[in-house]
Amino acid sequence: MTINCKGQLIDLARPRVMGILNVTPDSFYDGGKYKSDSAVLAQVEKMLSEGATFIDVGAYSSRPGASHISEEEELKRIVKMVERILEKFPEALLSIDTFRSKVATACLQAGAAIINDISAGNLDGNMLDTIAKFQVPYIMMHMRGTPQTMLEETHYDNVTKEVCLYFSKKIALVRAKKLNDIIIDPGFGFSKTLPQNYSLLSHLELLHSLRAPLLVGISRKSMVYKLLGTDPENALNGTTALHTVALLKGAQILRAHDVKEAMECIKIIAEIKNQNGI
Known part of the structure; x- marks a missing residue:
């Protein structure tokens, strides 16, 4: 599988790392760490040097119960940062x-390559048309409700089957708009309990029936640190363990805070598969 990013074909036969860059004051792990342009640019340089193929820039915290911010505030936080990153x-x-079409438009006009939408178009009726206009890769995540309400939306008869059904409908809708580069994210930690997250991970290979690249965002999330009785700061070892499982089940993109460690997982699993002739 390949995706077209600004005319560059990215081959996902080899799994890739998407480094996380939150320019927010309240993200669950790195919120407030990058308060200056120099700090942001240093982190981008670090992630790129460690092997990140993509950098995921977010200015709206989607952690459970996060404060809602206006579209104007999100634009203020992110557009100039995109410009500065791409300048260097x-x-x-x-x-x-982002889940907002105006933010997506402004950032794509500033040179961004991909849109990563936690709502898969559910929170902004103009998003899918915006993606169709720009013809960029679109990451669709599974979530119910909003970041403020998603913890109340956790009833499933079978979480994996319902996530698959959700994406089958979304993919059909997006394909109808002539979009080719669709990436799916099962949304670990979003409108799912801890047991549901692990049930979904244990059946992750079933999502390949959707025939779309699979992104996994597990890095330092509560499904790691709550199970281990620790906190996000001390959840790297657990994250690495889950990244290994995700790769063995066919994940093609790891969205991670710690690029070096995620790249090491990819290298090790690639060697295992190579020795097995996979």
Whole structure:
């Protein structure tokens, strides 16, 4: 599978890492760490040097119960940062973590390459038409409700089957708009309990029936640290364990805070598969 990013074909036969860059004050792990342009650019340089193919820039915290911010505030936080990153790293492939079509438009006009939408178009009726206009890769995540209400939306008869059904309908809708580069994200931690997250991970290979590249975002989330009785700061080892499982089940993109460690997982699993002739 390949995706077209600004005319560059990215082959996903080899799994890739998407480095996380939150320019927010309240994200669950790195919120407030990057308060200056120099700090942001240093982190981007670090992630690129460690092997990140994509950098996912977000200015709206989607952690459970996060404060809602206005569209104007999100634009203020993110557009200039996209411009500054691309001024210093013009070859960087930036993904924009937003559910708002106006934010997506502004960032794509500034040179971003991908849109990563936690709502898969559910929170902005103009999003799919915006993606169709720009013809960029579109990451669709599974979530119920909003970041403010999703913890109340956790009833499933079978979480994996319902996530698959959700995406089958979404993919058909997006394909009808002549979009080719669709990536699916099962939405670990979003409108799912801890047991549901692990049930979904244990059956992750079933999502390949959808025939779309699979992104996994597990990095330092509560499904890691709550199970282990720790906190996000001390959840790297657990994250690495789950990244390994995700790769063995066919994940093609790891969305991660810790690029070096995620790349090491990819290298090890690639060697295992190579030795097995996979």
